[in-house]
Amino acid sequence: MKMHHKKIEGSLMPSRLALLAVAVNLLAFGLTVASAAEAAEPKADKVQVERGRYLVNTSGCHDCHTPLKMGANGPEPDMSRMLSGHPAAMQLPPAPTLPQGPWLMVVAATNTAWAGPWGVSFTANLTPDAETGLGKWTVKDFKDTIRTGRHLGRGRAILPPMPIPAYSQMTDRDLEAIYAYLRTVPVVSNKVPEPWAPAAAAAK
Amino acid sequence: MPSTQQILHAAWPHLPTVRMALVALLGTLAALASAEPPARLSETGLNAPGVMPFTPQYTLWSDGATKRRWIALPRGRAIEARDPDAWQFPLGTRLWKEFAVDGKPIETRYIEHRADGGWTFASYVWNAAGTDALLAPARGSTLPVAGAPNGVYVVPGRGDCLACHGGAPVPVLGFSALQLPHELPALVARGQLRKLPPALLKQPPQIAADSATERAALGLMHANCGHCHHGSGGVPVALRLAQRVADPEASRAEVLASLLSPSGRFNAGAPLIEPGQPQTSALVHRMRSRQGLLQMPPLGTQRPDDEGLALIERWITHDLPRKEP
Numbered sequence: 419m420k421m422h423h424k425k426i427e428g429s430l431m432p433s434r435l436a437l438l439a440v441a442v443n444l445l446a447f448g449l450t451v452a453s454a455a456e457a458a459e460p461k462a463d464k465v466q467v468e469r470g471r472y473l474v475n476t477s478g479c480h481d482c483h484t485p486l487k488m489g490a491n492g493p494e495p496d497m498s499r500m501l502s503g504h505p506a507a508m509q510l511p512p513a514p515t516l517p518q519g520p521w522l523m524v525v526a527a528t529n530t531a532w533a534g535p536w537g538v539s540f541t542a543n544l545t546p547d548a549e550t551g552l553g554k555w556t557v558k559d560f561k562d563t564i565r566t567g568r569h570l571g572r573g574r575a576i577l578p579p580m581p582i583p584a585y586s587q588m589t590d591r592d593l594e595a596i597y598a599y600l601r602t603v604p605v606v607s608n609k610v611p612e613p614w615a616p617a618a619a620a621a622k
Numbered sequence: 623m624p625s626t627q628q629i630l631h632a633a634w635p636h637l638p639t640v641r642m643a644l645v646a647l648l649g650t651l652a653a654l655a656s657a658e659p660p661a662r663l664s665e666t667g668l669n670a671p672g673v674m675p676f677t678p679q680y681t682l683w684s685d686g687a688t689k690r691r692w693i694a695l696p697r698g699r700a701i702e703a704r705d706p707d708a709w710q711f712p713l714g715t716r717l718w719k720e721f722a723v724d725g726k727p728i729e730t731r732y733i734e735h736r737a738d739g740g741w742t743f744a745s746y747v748w749n750a751a752g753t754d755a756l757l758a759p760a761r762g763s764t765l766p767v768a769g770a771p772n773g774v775y776v777v778p779g780r781g782d783c784l785a786c787h788g789g790a791p792v793p794v795l796g797f798s799a800l801q802l803p804h805e806l807p808a809l810v811a812r813g814q815l816r817k818l819p820p821a822l823l824k825q826p827p828q829i830a831a832d833s834a835t836e837r838a839a840l841g842l843m844h845a846n847c848g849h850c851h852h853g854s855g856g857v858p859v860a861l862r863l864a865q866r867v868a869d870p871e872a873s874r875a876e877v878l879a880s881l882l883s884p885s886g887r888f889n890a891g892a893p894l895i896e897p898g899q900p901q902t903s904a905l906v907h908r909m910r911s912r913q914g915l916l917q918m919p920p921l922g923t924q925r926p927d928d929e930g931l932a933l934i935e936r937w938i939t940h941d942l943p944r945k946e947p
Contacts (some may be wrong), residue, residue: 572785615915
């Protein structure tokens with residue numbers, strides 16, 4: 419460890435050190451200005467929520483967690499059910515059996531129910547409803563789930579097609595922003611079914 | 623374009639901020655550096671003097687692997703046992719658990735309570751010669767092991783460690799008053815355990831139960847389920863399967879109530895145990911299943927614990943019906 423440090427120091431010319439000092443000072447100056455602005459107008463939370471809204475809108479969360487409905491121009495997100503997951507009232511027949519070939523999964527027209535080798539998964543209600551959504555989840559619960567790909571960080575695996583390999587690489591700051599934004603979306607009471615196991619999926 | 627001198631001058635009033643930012647940055651780097659476990663098991667101190675073997679009385683099912691465990695406390699430091707169910711381990715505490723299949727060590731898991739207050743979890747995979755073990759990938763791995771279920775041994779990822787160790791009141795699960803009832807006097811005498819309630823020294827703690835079967839069944843659930851199902855959040859069901867030596871009678875009553883009362887989210891609201899009827903008890907069904915959506919525990923095993931299940935079934939069949947009002 420010591421040797422490593424020495425090597426880094428040795429490779430820095432004095433002029434580079436000066437440049438580094440300037441850069442650090444500039445960074446700190448910027449931080450100070452930014453924090454002064456926040457102190458004048460306490461909008462840190464608002465900034466975080468807006469960041470979360472941006473990430474949710476650009477990371478494809480709506481694609482599966484906001485049900486699609488048929489509109490005049492084809493399927494469109496049903497924003498009256500924004501981020502509330504698979505509609506509980508929707509009765510699904512068994513998933514069709516796929517023909518021979520490299521076909522893997524089948525998806526309901528809402529984009530909220532997915533059948534594959536894992537069984538049938540239903541997209542979760544991400545609204546802050548206490549009983550059926552994420553209302554009781556803490557930010558730790560949310561981050562643990564995304565980081566580990568397990569329900570609340572310790573239960574069953576989060577099922578396909580949730581892109582855990584991508585989202586688990588998000589920074590703490592971004593996950594916290596997404597959580598902060600999800601606390602602000604309209605509450606929708608919608609009890610999403612538990613996933614069907616492969617055998618149960620076939621028997622239903 | 624401002625000169626370097628002008629920039630430095632402009633930034634000068636903010637030097638305290640710079641220093642704070644640098645201190646924070648260095649602190650973060652130091653924490654990250656120390657969080658990375660050593661590359662080899664031999665570098666974790668397992669062979670150093672003062673490493674003590676221990677065996678908990680109730681064990682976690684690990685697909686029948688043979689396990690050996692050790693703990694090392696930093697010299698002159700002690701565990702604080704004021705809360706006898708949530709021991710506080712000194713910084714620098716290290717624990718190891720070796721998993722062997724057919725007499726051959728496969729992996730050794732490692733926990734360290736770091737100097738910065740955090741905990742490191744890692745696993746080391748033994749080389750073929752059995753001379754040392756190398757740090758497993760952070761995401762875990764699978765190994766071809768003839769005696770493992772289907773010939774595949776699963777080494778957990780570091781996130782998997784937290785699934786059990788991160789949800790309990792204390793990340794150390796097998797080294798506790800309930801797990802080591804007969805070791806307590808020696809630990810206290812050696813100065814390694816302090817502030818243990820004196821009553822637990824006079825009378826070794828044990829699970830309150832009406833029969834040996836019930837005590838063993840409650841102990842099995844404590845060791846295999848209680849680190850998540852202790853009733854204090856972190857899981858979406860109000861289920862208590864952890865025992866407390868601070869009040870054995872009360873904790874038995876809590877466990878029985880949570881198993882025999884209507885459940886919430888799962889099992890269509892029915893109790894998890896139907897006294898006398900193991901075949902229709904969801905508890906047994908979940909413990910026997912190794913289907914990913916049903917199985918309990920949700921990770922760490924590939925085949926169910928047949929002996930443990932037989933014990934739970936005996937308890938449900940013969941002991942529980944007598945408790946019905």
